[in-house]
Structures are given as C-alpha cells and as structure tokens.
Amino acid sequence: MSESDKTTQYTAFRLAEKHFKNRASRDKLPSLRKYQDTLVDLSRPHRQEDDPLWHAGWWSPLNDADVKSASWMPWTFGKGKERDKGERPELSISELKEIQLKDGKVGWIVEPETEPGSVIGYEEIVARNKSWTGDIPSDKLKEKTVSQLMGEIRWANLGWVYQWSTKSYDLSREIPIPFPPELAKICRKVSASVPWAEVWPAHSCGWETWEEDYAPDTGIVNFYQEGQTLMAHVDRSELDPARPLVSLSLGHSAILLLGTTSRQDPPRPIVLRSGDCLIMSGNGRQAYHGVPRILEGTLPSHFGPLETDTDSMAAIKRFISSARININARQVFPPGFQRRDIT
Numbered sequence: 294m295s296e297s298d299k300t301t302q303y304t305a306f307r308l309a310e311k312h313f314k315n316r317a318s319r320d321k322l323p324s325l326r327k328y329q330d331t332l333v334d335l336s337r338p339h340r341q342e343d344d345p346l347w348h349a350g351w352w353s354p355l356n357d358a359d360v361k362s363a364s365w366m367p368w369t370f371g372k373g374k375e376r377d378k379g380e381r382p383e384l385s386i387s388e389l390k391e392i393q394l395k396d397g398k399v400g401w402i403v404e405p406e407t408e409p410g411s412v413i414g415y416e417e418i419v420a421r422n423k424s425w426t427g428d429i430p431s432d433k434l435k436e437k438t439v440s441q442l443m444g445e446i447r448w449a450n451l452g453w454v455y456q457w458s459t460k461s462y463d464l465s466r467e468i469p470i471p472f473p474p475e476l477a478k479i480c481r482k483v484s485a486s487v488p489w490a491e492v493w494p495a496h497s498c499g500w501e502t503w504e505e506d507y508a509p510d511t512g513i514v515n516f517y518q519e520g521q522t523l524m525a526h527v528d529r530s531e532l533d534p535a536r537p538l539v540s541l542s543l544g545h546s547a548i549l550l551l552g553t554t555s556r557q558d559p560p561r562p563i564v565l566r567s568g569d570c571l572i573m574s575g576n577g578r579q580a581y582h583g584v585p586r587i588l589e590g591t592l593p594s595h596f597g598p599l600e601t602d603t604d605s606m607a608a609i610k611r612f613i614s615s616a617r618i619n620i621n622a623r624q625v626f627p628p629g630f631q632r633r634d635i636t
C-alpha cells in the first residue's frame with residue numbers, strides 16, 4: 294500500500310494527532326508550519342525570553358525536521374540570541390473574536406463547527422451510568438511502590454467518580470467524593486467573568502442563568518507524563534450538554550486539538566500553558582478534542598525546587614517536573630436534578 298493510500302485511511306483529526314504525537318526526531322518539538330494559520334496561542338507572552346516554549350526551541354527552524362521546503366523562513370532574520378532559537382513568528386489569532394472579561398482580563402472565542410447537543414435526559418444518563426461496573430483490579434497485577442504508581446497515575450476523581458473507559462459516572466454511590474469548595478469557587482469565578490451574552494448572542498443554550506447557578510460538582514484531574522496523550526473524544530455524560538466545562542492547565546504546556554462534530558474535519562491546535570483556562574460551553578461542548586502532545590522542556594521556572602519547600606511541595610514539584618496536570622471541572626447535575634435512587 295502506498296503512503297498516500299495509508300494517509301487517506303486516516304481522518305483529518307487522526308492525521309493531526311499523528312503529527313503532534315510524532316517523537317521520532319528526538320529533542321525536537323513537532324513543526325508548527327502546517328498548522329500556523331489555525332494555531333491558537335492563548336497567552337503569548339510579551340517577552341519571548343519569559344516563555345518556556347521559546348526556551349524549549351519550539352520556534353526554532355531546527356524543529357522543522359519534517360518539512361523539506363525552504364520557502365517559509367521568517368527565522369532567517371533573527372539576530373543574536375534569537376538566531377539560535379529561531380524567532381517566534383507573529384501567529385495571527387485576529388480572526389478570533391476577542392472579548393473583554395468582566396474581571397478585566399482578555400479572552401478569545403474559538404467557534405468550532407458544531408451542532409447543539411441534545412439533552413440526554415435523566416433516564417438515559419442513568420442507564421448509561423448503570424453500565425459502570427467499578428474497577429476490579431486484575432489479580433495479575435504486581436505490587437507497586439507509591440513512586441512507581443505516581444508515574445502511572447492517569448486520572449483522579451473529584452465529585453462523582455468517572456470511568457474514562459466507559460465515559461460514565463458511578464451514580465450508584467449516594468455520596469460523591471467531595472468537590473473541593475475552593476476549586477468550585479475558582480471555577481464559578483472564571484465562569485462568572487465571561488460575558489455570556491456576547492459569547493452566545495444568537496443562541497439560548499441556557500447561559501442566562503449560569504452566573505447564578507453554575508456550580509461544578511465533578512472534576513477529573515488528568516495526569517500526563519511526557520509522551521502520554523488523550524485520544525479524541527466528546528464529553529457527553531453530563532445531564533446538560535451545554536453547561537460550562539472549566540479546564541485548567543498546570544505544569545508542562547500541551548497541544549490540545551479542537552475539532553468539530555466530525556473527525557473528518559481538520560482540528561485546530563491550541564497551545565495550553567500552565568495557568569491557561571479553557572472553557573467549553575454551548576455547542577462547543579460537542580466538539581471532538583484531545584491532547585496529542587505534552588511539550589517537553591516547557592515547565593515554567595517557578596516549578597523549580599527551592600530549599601524552603603515543604604516535603605509535600607517538594608513531592609509535587611518532583612511529580613510536575615515531567616508532567617502536566619489538567620483539572621477538568623463539570624457540572625453533572627444541573628439545578629432541579631439530583632441523584633435519584635437508581636438501583
């Protein structure tokens with residue numbers, strides 16, 4: 294089978310995943326050239342020197358290993374230090390709508406082509422969640438030390454217990470793991486800072502009440518070691534298909550691919566740095582998305598160890614030194630719905 298036959302078997306989403314996943318060129322981040330027209334880089338710092346991505350050489354022509362054409366070379370005009378690293382091109386995000394957030398910060402609206410999701414309804418979601426069987430550890434598993442497990446942990450639950458393999462919540466338990474009130478406060482504050490009428494001027498997807506009643510009750514904390522990925526998916530196990538999902542990034546930067554309702558459409562790469570916040574809401578909740586790459590060498594310097602670190606802070610910093618953490622807060626039960634007896 295020829296190379297071109299092989300590539301036509303893949304969806305556009307899969308091809309983008311393969312591009313960003315590719316670690317064949319050691320110490321080289323994937324080239325951005327193919328995607329630069331659509332790349333969203335949320336918090337482009339004013340000084341490149343302050344940007345761990347720049348330090349990691351993301352913008353360097355040396356990282357264009359997979360591109361043979363020499364016709365695109367904004368790099369060649371770099372001076373001094375910049376010549377070594379490559380100059381960061383002015384990537385345009387001008388086609389994105391910029392919004393003034395109520396807390397004075399700036400946000401951007403990315404509109405994937407998606408249809409509104411249908412309200413699944415309590416019965417269906419309960420039926421779906423009934424298929425949750427819990428995790429039965431295989432008896433072939435060997436004992437592991439805590440540090441071995443720390444390298445393997447993929448996610449933890451806050452609130453209702455979520456199982457990635459079945460994409461369902463365990464609603465059989467009466468009381469979920471408590472959702473940390475401080476985290477709920479942060480997520481509510483983030484959501485309240487969004488002028489929703491400007492985000493959804495032509496749709497009513499329920500945003501009119503979010504300022505009062507958005508209250509995340511569940512969070513998935515995803516842990517990614519360098520080299521680990523999250524495949525394309527849509528999160529649709531929550532009762533309301535449109536309510537905000539607040540996603541916070543910590544540690545290494547990552548590429549999140551944001552597609553449409555079809556995997557056949559090419560996704561848009563979004564750089565998520567430590568501290569970035571992505572909110573998925575309304576129709577946007579129906580978009581395929583995934584994380585094909587943790588960008589090595591991009592840990593902000595403030596995660597470096599300090600003499601004064603407590604033991605727990607030192608352990609956290611050791612973990613994050615090769616990892617990214619994503620906190621993904623959702624509201625499973627909108628107002629008026631509660632877990633009913635489903636047994």
Ligand SMILES: O=C(O)CCC(=O)C(=O)O
Nearest residue numbers: 513515528549584619621
């Ligand atoms: O890691 C991320 O940024 C995305 C995680 C995600 O899509 C999810 O938890 O549903």
Ligand SMILES: [Fe+2]
Nearest residue numbers: 526527528582
């Ligand atoms: Fe997701």
